[in-house]
Amino acid sequence: MRALCWHGKKDIRCDTVPDPTIEAPRDAIVRVTSCAICGSDLHLFDGFVPGMERGDIMGHEFMGEVVEVGPANKRLKVGDRVVVPFTICCGECDQCRRGNYSVCERSNRKKDLGDKAFGHATAGLFGYSHLTGGYPGGQAEYVRVPYADVTPVKIPDGLTDEQVLFLGDILPTGWQAAVQCDIQPTDIVAIWGAGPVGQFALRSALLLGAMRVVVIDRVPERLAMAAAAGATVIDFENESVIERLQDITHGKGPDKCIDCVGLESHASGHLDSMMDRAKQAVMLETDRPHVLREMMYVCRPAGVLSVPGVYGGLLDKLPFGAAMNKGLTIRTGQTHVNRWTDDLLKRIEAGQIDPSFVITHTMALEDGPAMYKVFREKEDGCIKVVLKPGLAPGVGRVTTAA
Structure with missing residues (x-):
């Protein structure tokens, strides 16, 4: 065959x-x-x-x-x-x-x-x-x-x-990602990555009753597809993700954050992303966790981080103190x-x-x-x-x- x-x-x-x-x-x-x-x-x-x-x-x-x-x-x-x-x-x-x-x-x-x-x-x-x-x-x-x-x-x-x-x-992956968030009718849900899993996570979050969904990516076709489904979109290459999310949520941060990117996150011009690439090249780190860092930093206190994105090994410089002190719940898994x-x-x-x-x-x-x-x-x-x-x-x- x-x-x-x-x-x-x-x-x-x-x-x-x-x-x-x-x-x-x-x-x-x-x-x-x-x-x-x-x-x-x-x-x-x-x-x-x-x-x-x-x-x-x-x-x-x-x-x-x-x-x-x-x-x-x-x-x-x-x-x-x-x-x-x-x-x-x-x-x-x-x-x-x-x-x-x-x-x-x-x-x-x-x-x-x-x-x-x-x-x-x-x-x-x-x-x-x-x-x-x-x-x-x-x-x-x-x-x-x-x-x-x-x-x-x-x-x-x-x-x-x-x-x-x-x-x-990818359909149940997007669905599980949203279910893990325990979405409430007043929730603003932020999704990093508008690829296929992100598209299904977006539609799942809306089906489960999210008040508003924000999708972050840089590919025009993906952002257009997300916008057509009712999402607010952020092009991370042309605007600050942190500033836009703070503006959208009136400074409170999104209630629930979903990482549909995983270990190969791209963030041109960000110092942490450039460091991750260098560390990967010399085997000091296996994965690029820019999205995880951003989610831990911007998520509303007592919020939920849902991680369907695949990670394979060792990550560096995660702001785990922010996750702990803000009381974030982290849910992951295949x-x-x-x-x-x-x-x-x-x-x-x-x-x-x-x-x-x-x-x-x-x-x-x-x-x-x-x-x-x-x-x-x-x-x-x-x-x-x-x-x-x-x-x-x-x-x-x-x-x-x-």
Whole structure:
């Protein structure tokens, strides 16, 4: 089969690799009909997440048709259409029973590596380094899905791939980011990052009743998309984020702050950002936490910081004294996808939200290496890339962001 494989920093190739096979009784094999490039994939592309090996198959946002099931899998049958969450969960361990699926205690098959990196291993993740199990990802024609009697979300007839694909990651990630804020009707919510997760966090915050949402970015297409949804927008390259937020909140600061950026925050001209880049270059720091610093500083006392943005290692010069003295609550974590999918699928079916609005590029799987670069550089108005195995290379579709 064909798959997008990691060969080093900024080196993704479309290779021919062996087809996956059933390895455990609860497995399933899924023929991928749609997959996507996620902002988190760029952390691998840029070489900031450890534990990648040459030839690893990329991708953790995918869906398709079940073509084979293991003998113990009684939930799925051949022909079922499913979205596969990026977090692999067993459904039986203590954390899964509590609904904490992203920290499943059984699915990370390389637990020793995860323990060394994080103190305790997290769940296994598709296509996201050997720290999280080294599972082949979904930017491929076929995928082996472990614990497939628990993890996949069955999709009813009548919904397109584009409507439901993002149930596997970015829609529930944006939703969880907003839910973690415990949003009240009087809240002003500030969101750093207007990429796909930020777009869903914005719409989730509004659905959950926020009085006002402010979105911070620098990319015109992203800011326009956020403004069209009802957000107040701040272009951080042309205006002071701190001053604008203080003005908007009459000096009180936003009640809730959401970091949809993660470890590769950009802040041209800011001293701390330049220092972070220098420290990264000489391995004195792994992540660039400019957004976290800004949130800790500007958030209203007794507010909440929600962090869906991915961080991989060591951060420097965080103003933790500000967070402690202001009594801020910090909530983080990979998304407990299966906790939210039933509700979100019903909202899609009811027409309350159509996640397809975020797609700007639909391309062939073989176009993937080039599209990583387009997405990375935010060229051609690119906000979200969907890849279609089986689509002829070069015969894609670009949709103007609205």
